[in-house]
Structure formats: C-alpha cells, structure tokens
Amino acid sequence: xxxxxERLILDGIVHESVRLVAGPDGHVSAFAVGEDPHSGDVMxxxxxxxxxxxxxxxxxxxxxxxxxxxxxxxWTWRALMYRTAALLTPERxxxxxxxxxxxxxxxxxxxxxxxxYVHHRPDGRPYPHEMELAIxxxxxxxxxRLTLLDTAYLNGGIGEPLSAAQKRxxxxxxxxxxxxxxxxxxxxxxxxxxxxxxxxxAPADIRTIVEGLPPDVPLHVHLSEQPKExxxxxxxxxxxxxxxxxxEGMLGPRASVVHATxxxxxxxxxxxxxGVTVVMCPTTEGDLGDxxxxxxxxxxxxxxxxIGSDQNAVVDPFLETRGLEMQERLRxxxxxxxxxxxxxxxxxESGYRSLGHPAPLTVGGPLDLIEIDTRSARTIGAEPAQxxxxxxxxxxxxxxxxxxxxAEEAALADGRRPEDMLADAIAEVTT
Numbered sequence: 424x425x426x427x428x429e430r431l432i433l434d435g436i437v438h439e440s441v442r443l444v445a446g447p448d449g450h451v452s453a454f455a456v457g458e459d460p461h462s463g464d465v466m467x468x469x470x471x472x473x474x475x476x477x478x479x480x481x482x483x484x485x486x487x488x489x490x491x492x493x494x495x496x497x498w499t500w501r502a503l504m505y506r507t508a509a510l511l512t513p514e515r516x517x518x519x520x521x522x523x524x525x526x527x528x529x530x531x532x533x534x535x536x537x538x539x540y541v542h543h544r545p546d547g548r549p550y551p552h553e554m555e556l557a558i559x560x561x562x563x564x565x566x567x568r569l570t571l572l573d574t575a576y577l578n579g580g581i582g583e584p585l586s587a588a589q590k591r592x593x594x595x596x597x598x599x600x601x602x603x604x605x606x607x608x609x610x611x612x613x614x615x616x617x618x619x620x621x622x623x624x625a626p627a628d629i630r631t632i633v634e635g636l637p638p639d640v641p642l643h644v645h646l647s648e649q650p651k652e653x654x655x656x657x658x659x660x661x662x663x664x665x666x667x668x669x670x671e672g673m674l675g676p677r678a679s680v681v682h683a684t685x686x687x688x689x690x691x692x693x694x695x696x697x698g699v700t701v702v703m704c705p706t707t708e709g710d711l712g713d714x715x716x717x718x719x720x721x722x723x724x725x726x727x728x729x730i731g732s733d734q735n736a737v738v739d740p741f742l743e744t745r746g747l748e749m750q751e752r753l754r755x756x757x758x759x760x761x762x763x764x765x766x767x768x769x770x771x772e773s774g775y776r777s778l779g780h781p782a783p784l785t786v787g788g789p790l791d792l793i794e795i796d797t798r799s800a801r802t803i804g805a806e807p808a809q810x811x812x813x814x815x816x817x818x819x820x821x822x823x824x825x826x827x828x829x830a831e832e833a834a835l836a837d838g839r840r841p842e843d844m845l846a847d848a849i850a851e852v853t854t
Contacts, residue, residue, distance in 0.1 A: 424826035427460035430469045433784060435764030437807045442557060445790040449825025452465060454786055465828060469807060472783040473533025473568075473791030473824065474740035475774025477702040478643070478681045480538055481523040482511060482560070484845070485852045487736050488660035497649055497711045502838070504587035505732075509545050510852045517557030519852060520751025522844035523735060525565045527749065527828045529742050529841050530816035533823075534568035534704075534792040536731070536778045538617050538643060538681070540592045547590035552586075552607050559611045566829035566836070567712045568791065570778035572643050573607055574617040575600040576634055577624050581655040582655075592619075594758070597628035601635040613779060615641040618673070620648075621656050621664040630671040641779045644668065645822060648713055653685055674699055679730065679777040684716040686779035692719060695724025705746025707733035715750045719760050728765070731772035739816040744770040748812070763808050770811065784816065790826040793819055841847040 424445045431441040444453040444462070460466060483504060490503050507583070511519075520537075527535055537558055543549050555571060562569035576592040579585045585593045594600040608614045617637050618624045623645075624632070636642065647653055647664050656664045665686065668674050674697035681702045683694065694701065701721050708714065722728050730743040735741070744766050751760035761769075772782040781788035795810055796802060796818045799849075805813050822830035834840045 424472075425461065426826060427458070427464040427465055428470045428792070428822060429793075432469070432471050432767070432807055432810065435762060435767055437809055443784065443790055445826030449827070451786050451787055451788055451790050454784070457458070457712065464645055465823070467792070467794045467821065468710055469790045469795050469797045469810070469824070471795060471810070472771040473789075473822070474531045474770050474794055475729060475778060476527055476532040476535040477679065477700070477729040477774035477777045478538055478704055478733050478741070479527075479535050480734060481520045482507060482516060482541065482852065483521045483736075484526075484738075485519065486734065487853045489853070491710065491736075497713060500711055505762040508591070509543055509588065510838035511541055511554070513550060513553035513557040515851045516554055517561050518844075520558045520843060521561035522848040523738075524562050524567045525835055525839065525844050526694070526738050528565055528567045528822055528824075529791040529833050530738050531819045531820065531822060532567065532732075532738070533783070533793065534570070534775055534778055534780060535562070535574050536564075536570045536615065536774075537641065538572045538574055540574035542594065542617060542639065543591040545591050552603075552610060552731050555607055555611060559574075560615070566827070568780065568789065568824055570613055570615045570641060570780075571611055572615040572617040572641070573604055574619050575624050575628070577628055578618040580621065580622050581659050587787055597624070597631040597635070600788045601632060608707040615643065615708045615779060620645040620652065621660070621667050626660060626667055626671050629668065633671060633673050641777060642677055642723040643674070643679040643681060643777070644673065644675065645683045646683050647778060648682040649810050650685050650692065656780065662839070663687060663690055665693055669693050669697070679729070681709065682716060683721065684714045686717055691720050691724050694721060695726045698725060698727075700729050701807070702731045702774070702777065703730045703747060704733035705743055705750055706737035709746070710734070710736050711794045715754055717760040718747050719751050719755070722761075722765065727773040727776070728769040729749055729777050730769055731774075741811060741814050741816060743844055744811055763811065766811050777846060790823065792823045794821040796820050
C-alpha cells in the first residue's frame with residue numbers, strides 16, 4: 424500500500440508532498456518528499472506519525488467519571504479500582520479492552536503498551552492465559568499495535584503479602600512468573616514484560632526476573648509515583664526505588680520507568696546515564712494528585728520521554744503531550760520548555776521504541792500515521808509545526824496502521840463506534 428501526504432510533520436519539520444510505500448509487513452520501504460501522488464495512493468492531508476500510548480491499564484477506563492468527586496488521593500482511588508478488577512473475567516475483559524482500544528485508535532493512538540497484571544481468578548486460582556489472550560485478541564480485532572506488558576506483582580507492599588483484593592495479580596514467586604511468561608510468549612507475538620514496582624516485587628525477585636527474560640524484551644516498571652513508596656524503600660532497603668532497580672540490574676536502554684514523579688537529583692542522573700525511557704502520564708498524575716515529575720531534567724540527563732494514558736480517564740495523545748509542556752511551565756514559570764521536535768518524539772518515536780518498535784514513518788519502521796483536520800475551530804490558523812499544541816483528539820480525521828486505514832471520523836474502519844462498544848462493556852464491570 425502507498426500513502427501520499429499533502430503535508431507531513433516529522434521531527435518538528437514540515438515536509439510537503441510526501442509519498443510513503445509500505446511493504447507486505449506494513450513497514451515503510453520507501454519515503455520520498457516532493458512527489459506527486461500516484462493513482463491508487465491513499466490520499467492524506469496533514470499528517471503526524473502515529474502516537475504511542477506507552478502505559479495503559481485498559482480496565483481502569485470503567486472508572487472514568489465515577490471516582491473524581493470525593494477527595495482523597497491515589498490510595499483511596501486504588502481501593503475503588505480493586506472493586507472493578509474483582510469483576511473481570513476473560514470475556515468481560517476482552518469486550519472492555521476491545522472498546523478501550525477502539526477509543527484509543529480513534530483518538531490517534533496507533534500503538535499501546537498494556538501494563539497487565541489481572542492474571543488469575545479473584546481467589547488466585549490460575550486461568551491458563553485466558554485473560555492475556557483476551558487482551559491480545561481485542562487489539563488484533565480493532566487494529567491497534569499492541570505490546571502486552573505482562574506484569575510481575577508478587578507483594579502487596581514492601582514486606583507485605585498480597586491482600587485479598589490483590590491475589591489475582593500474583594504468581595507466587597518470581598520463578599512462577601517467568602514460567603508463565605515464557606509459556607505466554609509462545610502464544611503472543613512481541614510479548615513485553617513489566618515489574619509492577621519495588622512495592623510489588625522485592626529486590627531479589629527483580630534480579631531473578633531481569634536475568635530470566637530475554638535481553639531484548641521491553642521491560643517496564645512503575646517508579647516513585649508516590650512519596651510513600653520512596654519512604655518505605657529507604658526504610659527497608661536503604662535506597663530509593665531508582666537505586667534499588669539500578670542495584671538489581673534493571674536499568675538500561677530497554678527499560679521504561681513510569682511516572683518517575685518523586686526523584687532525587689541522584690535518581691535523575693542514574694536514569695539518564697542508563698538511557699531509560701521515562702513514561703509520563705500527565706492527565707492521570709494530575710487526576711490522582713500524584714505531583715509533577717522532573718521531565719526537563721530527565722531529558723537533559725539522557726533519558727527519553729514518552730507518554731501514556733494510564734488510567735484512561737482521558738484518552739487523547741495531544742492532551743498528554745501538551746501536559747508535559749504545561750506542567751513544566753507551571754514548575755518553572757517559563758514557556759517553551761520543550762522544542763516541537765522533543766514533544767513530537769515524546770508523542771510517537773520514544774513511546775514506540777519503549778514498546779519494542781522502530782520509529783514510525785522511517786524506512787524500516789511501521790507506516791503508522793494520523794491525519795489532522797487543520798480547519799477545525801481548534802486548529803484553524805495554526806502553524807503546522809505547532810498543531811501538537813492546539814489540536815485535540817476531536818481533530819483526528821483518519822488513522823493508518825501498517826499502511827491500512829483502521830479508523831476514520833471517530834469510528835473504526837468497519838463502522839463500529841467506540842462509544843457504542845464502551846456502553847455495553849462498561850455496564851458489565853461497574854458496581
């Protein structure tokens with residue numbers, strides 16, 4: 424398939440009349456600027472590379488609009504989240520994930536990293552990979568590019584056993600997690616992995632998991648989302664969570680740390696020196712009152728920045744990307760904290776790499792793009808390079824994954840509408 428773009432914004436630069444050719448695998452085999460369209464080309468107006476959602480918990484979408492008005496903090500929200508998790512079955516999760524992935528695709532996310540830890544029955548008895556396969560099937564059905572981040576979750580907190588609400592998350596031991604992961608890897612192409620957090624996995628088990636996974640598998644972890652995690656880690660392990668991960672061999676270019684909100688200067692240096700990707704989730708961090716992480720300092724130290732929708736209270740890659748810039752402005756009292764190229768990388772390339780994919784729209788990378796309406800009430804008059812700072816998901820016209828149009832005008836290519844899919848799926852898992 425061949426796609427012709429009237430205008431393509433790549434690395435902060437506006438290219439005119441771009442022709443992209445996709446091979447049978449949906450990856451770019453040829454990229455030419457200044458070419459006229461050919462007969463049979465898919466005709467696109469103004470385009471950006473597809474956005475990567477590098478951190479999602481699909482089932483949290485059922486909590487949108489139901490947990491925001493009674494105060495509290497992350498920990499009170501978590502108790503409500505556990506109630507929803509308890510209602511999930513493979514069939515229900517499959518329907519919910521399908522609807523959430525459809526919403527993501529229609530808003531411009533072309534790739535997603537699903538940080539998945541609801542593995543078993545509520546009492547901890549195992550499902551033979553049914554939950555994981557339901558998620559993989561859901562992604563394949565709607566056409567989004569999935570990296571399933573199968574997650575180790577062994578402890579309820581530092582030095583604490585899993586609670587009754589957490590039993591379905593756990594595999595008992597690091598060795599049992601690895602055994603299940605390797606079985607699943609034979610069933611789900613491109614399987615990734617995650618360690619829930621230093622709260623959820625003890626240091627010795629972190630090392631066992633790091634050493635037991637293939638060295639090229641993407642490996643993600645929640646990091647320093649809450650001050651309590653840091654305080655508990657210092658009290659029990661004598662080190663910050665970042666230093667625990669470094670000590671156990673997890674930090675490196677394949678590693679992605681999520682949130683990284685409450686860091687010391689030493690933590691920032693360690694993450695930058697290791698070349699990790701930091702996945703920030705501004706809408707979730709704001710909704711839960713988590714805090715504002717040191718995004719600019721992390722990028723300057725050598726880390727890459729990516730975005731995620733996390734709890735899916737907001738599904739809009741433009742708002743997440745803009746959140747990076749706006750939070751930095753609030754911290755620093757200065758504008759223009761990131762260049763347009765840096766914001767573009769956070770929205771697309773860095774997230775793709777954190778999920779194990781080459782950058783989209785590069786030769787050898789996937790032909791994944793989003794077409795933007797440049798004449799909406801939000802975008803009219805904007806300089807093309809600055810569309811990321813003014814567009815929203817409502818401005819998505821078409822979405823292309825692997826050279827194929829998979830969504831158009833807020834619906835999937837086959838006509839299914841995310842809101843209809845969500846209505847039925849959410850009703851099954853709300854209490």
